Amino acid sequence: MVEKYQFLGVEAIIASLRMRELFQQVRKAAQSSSSILLLGESGTGKEIIARAIHHDSVRKMKPFVDLSCAALPKELVESELSGHERGAFSGANATRHGLFELAHEGSLFLDDIGALDPKLQAKLLRVLDTGMFFRLGAVKQTRADIRIIAASDRPLIQSVRNGIFRQDLYERIGQITLTIPPLRERAEDIEALANHFLAQQNPELRFASDAIMALYSYHWPGNVRELRNTVFRSSLAAKGPLLHADDILFRLRTLQSPENQAEARGVEGLEQTMIRRALEDSGGHRQRTAESLGISRTSLSRKIRSYGLSVKTELHRRPA
Numbered sequence: 371m372v373e374k375y376q377f378l379g380v381e382a383i384i385a386s387l388r389m390r391e392l393f394q395q396v397r398k399a400a401q402s403s404s405s406i407l408l409l410g411e412s413g414t415g416k417e418i419i420a421r422a423i424h425h426d427s428v429r430k431m432k433p434f435v436d437l438s439c440a441a442l443p444k445e446l447v448e449s450e451l452s453g454h455e456r457g458a459f460s461g462a463n464a465t466r467h468g469l470f471e472l473a474h475e476g477s478l479f480l481d482d483i484g485a486l487d488p489k490l491q492a493k494l495l496r497v498l499d500t501g502m503f504f505r506l507g508a509v510k511q512t513r514a515d516i517r518i519i520a521a522s523d524r525p526l527i528q529s530v531r532n533g534i535f536r537q538d539l540y541e542r543i544g545q546i547t548l549t550i551p552p553l554r555e556r557a558e559d560i561e562a563l564a565n566h567f568l569a570q571q572n573p574e575l576r577f578a579s580d581a582i583m584a585l586y587s588y589h590w591p592g593n594v595r596e597l598r599n600t601v602f603r604s605s606l607a608a609k610g611p612l613l614h615a616d617d618i619l620f621r622l623r624t625l626q627s628p629e630n631q632a633e634a635r636g637v638e639g640l641e642q643t644m645i646r647r648a649l650e651d652s653g654g655h656r657q658r659t660a661e662s663l664g665i666s667r668t669s670l671s672r673k674i675r676s677y678g679l680s681v682k683t684e685l686h687r688r689p690a
């Protein structure tokens with residue numbers, strides 16, 4: 371049985387027993403007022419679940435605001451979250467509301483929480499404890515009643531043990547922890563998700579049974595995100611209405627071994643591989659891709675053009 375949930379412009383497909391059980395926990399957690407920590411490998415659906423939580427909560431009519439703590443340098447994360455007063459630094463010509471304020475009475479989704487700088491960890495803890503914070507350059511505090519939904523690809527407890535993440539903040543945001551299983555541990559979801567993504571991309575296409583077998587036998591290290599990208603990529607190359615196993619374009623067939631490719635094609639080959647991977651990892655988001663590669667957005671775009679990397683950004687569109 372395949373269930374579909376629609377909320378906030380997102381459609382979640384749930385077929386496996388494990389995900390059905392998880393969604394029961396999600397709904398229960400959503401009703402409570404406490405912070406929630408979502409753990410799971412990249413691409414398992416943490417963001418989609420964060421949206422589901424907001425949508426099922428009493429805060430649903432208020433904003434859902436999200437920020438990846440890993441996508442920006444720490445100074446920018448701070449000003450994104452806190453906003454600033456006019457004149458707080460050169461170039462601050464007007465007061466700017468940060469995400470703490472924008473998420474007031476709503477939910478703030480902090481992705482990659484483990485990357486949060488220690489100073490900001492302290493600031494976040496204060497917001498949670500007191501409901502108050504300072505905009506950059508402010509002498510007066512501003513109120514922010516927010517629910518934190520945090521996510522991490524890696525077990526946050528390890529960062530606590532390594533002294534990188536504050537224990538008290540961990541206890542605070544991890545009051546409820548939900549772990550999303552990798553796709554390979556819930557194979558029943560594979561077919562339902564694949565059919566869903568294929569229908570989204572091109573309703574004329576179908577998977578032949580050998581294609582479904584091929585999808586089942588793959589281990590999906592990039593989880594649902596990789597499945598989605600694989601289905602979209604394969605559907606674009608489809609030679610007819612029925613997709614066979616041969617038509618499934620798994621990423622690893624071309625990208626598994628960047629070293630070998632680099633040997634074959636030199637430094638440029640490696641660069642291409644890195645760009646394609648980074649694009650996949652960021653879901654096609656060029657700004658984030660450029661940041662993760664440490665190059666400017668302009669230079670990323672130039673490289674994409676010059677290598678003729680056909681990046682179908684519309685395929686990676688983030689849910690609204």
Ligand SMILES: Nc1ncnc2c1ncn2[C@@H]1O[C@H](COP(=O)(O)OP(=O)(O)O)[C@@H](O)[C@H]1O
Pocket residue numbers: 381382383384410411412413414415416417418419563594595598689
């Ligand atoms: N159960 C699901 N049903 C439909 N799409 C899903 C599901 N889980 C994940 N996705 C899709 O897979 C991609 C990755 O999900 P995301 O929530 O961003 O993962 P994470 O935050 O764990 O990296 C997104 O495009 C998302 O919409």
Ligand SMILES: [Mg+2]
Pocket residue numbers: 412413416417481
């Ligand atoms: Mg994510």
